Amino acid sequence: MTIPGSRVSGTAEILIDYTKCSACGACVEVCSGYPLFMENGHLGVDQTRGFGCIACGACVAVCPADAIRISGRDLSPEDVLNIPPIASRADYSQLNSLMVARRSTRVFKSQEVDAEIIQKIVAAASTAPVGIPPTEVGVCVFQTRKAVEELRDCLINEMRTWRWMFSPLMLALLRPFIGKENTAMIRDFMALAIEMFTASRQDGKDWFLYHAPLAMYFYGTSYSDPADPIIPATYAMLAGESLGLGTCMLGFPGYVFRYSRKARQKYHLPEKIQPGLMVIFGYPALRNRRSIKRTFREVNTFS
Ligand SMILES: Cc1cc2nc3c(=O)[nH]c(=O)nc-3n(C[C@H](O)[C@H](O)[C@H](O)COP(=O)(O)O)c2cc1C
Ligand code: SF4
Numbered sequence: 441m442t443i444p445g446s447r448v449s450g451t452a453e454i455l456i457d458y459t460k461c462s463a464c465g466a467c468v469e470v471c472s473g474y475p476l477f478m479e480n481g482h483l484g485v486d487q488t489r490g491f492g493c494i495a496c497g498a499c500v501a502v503c504p505a506d507a508i509r510i511s512g513r514d515l516s517p518e519d520v521l522n523i524p525p526i527a528s529r530a531d532y533s534q535l536n537s538l539m540v541a542r543r544s545t546r547v548f549k550s551q552e553v554d555a556e557i558i559q560k561i562v563a564a565a566s567t568a569p570v571g572i573p574p575t576e577v578g579v580c581v582f583q584t585r586k587a588v589e590e591l592r593d594c595l596i597n598e599m600r601t602w603r604w605m606f607s608p609l610m611l612a613l614l615r616p617f618i619g620k621e622n623t624a625m626i627r628d629f630m631a632l633a634i635e636m637f638t639a640s641r642q643d644g645k646d647w648f649l650y651h652a653p654l655a656m657y658f659y660g661t662s663y664s665d666p667a668d669p670i671i672p673a674t675y676a677m678l679a680g681e682s683l684g685l686g687t688c689m690l691g692f693p694g695y696v697f698r699y700s701r702k703a704r705q706k707y708h709l710p711e712k713i714q715p716g717l718m719v720i721f722g723y724p725a726l727r728n729r730r731s732i733k734r735t736f737r738e739v740n741t742f743s
């Protein structure tokens with residue numbers, strides 16, 4: 441049994457250096473594909489057990505003897521990195537400060553974002569956990585204000601072609617199929633938002649992508665978990681904040697890409713995608729002087 445993906449099929453290859461292996465069993469304990477097992481004090485490999493090797497790299501991470509090499513499913517021994525020392529890692533207080541200080545930024549300076557910073561954001565985002573490796577998440581980077589504006593025009597023009605679906609008659613017909621909540625969401629939010637995006641563009645304003653100088657769109661394929669693109673998008677947002685940028689997550693663009701073949705084709709996206717999330721970045725024109733304490737809808741604790 442192997443877990444399929446859009447880029448992979450089959451299991452990854454596991455190479456054990458038995459001259460180094462002390463048979464401690466640590467790799468077996470962390471293995472989530474289950475091809476590793478201990479028998480009579482010896483480490484065994486059987487790719488027919490469980491899912492076979494999914495190339496998660498957990499065994500490589502814990503092996504005290506550096507005795508395992510994994511190749512395949514987009515992982516190679518060259519991808520194994522040394523872990524940064526504890527002293528160089530953000531602690532809770534630093535990370536929490538970064539997160540508390542973040543507020544969505546929707547007004548940006550005209551300054552563009554350097555390629556080096558963009559590359560750092562993409563690198564940080566790519567460290568995010570993935571549902572099943574290798575990641576099915578793709579990223580479109582719109583790296584200049586001009587590119588973001590072209591994207592805005594493309595997506596708004598596509599949304600405008602859908603307006604006939606939002607008429608009261610169509611919504612009444614659709615309601616039994618899409619439900620009360622979706623009907624209300626389309627009528628009270630989406631239809632209004634499309635009109636606002638269009639009107640703001642005519643006034644030289646941008647209430648859709650906010651004249652941002654940089655946008656990244658994280659999407660998943662039909663093989664991915666719907667949450668897969670959301671996690672790297674969140675990492676990218678935090679990385680951008682740590683580099684002095686203001687950021688804002690945008691859910692709307694993903695839905696336009698999801699339902700517009702024209703937009704998918706223009707930006708070389710797969711035919712079937714999970715909507716995912718867009719993050720916009722830029723140097724804030726206004727400094728946030730206060731933050732907001734938020735609370736979850738509810739926190740239920742069980743013990
Ligand atoms: C999934 C998601 C989708 C969002 N979509 C949009 C959007 O389309 N347009 C927008 O202006 N803000 C969008 N936001 C940003 C939220 O509106 C913003 O996070 C909210 O106003 C809370 O403010 P804060 O980010 O300063 O805490 C989105 C945020 C999330 C998490
Ligand atoms: S890479 Fe993951 S699935 Fe493969 S052997 Fe190692 S721990 Fe198991």
Ligand code: SF4
Pocket residue numbers: 456460461462463464465466467468483502503504505506507508
């Ligand atoms: S963790 Fe390393 S040393 Fe321990 S059993 Fe696995 S391969 Fe051998």
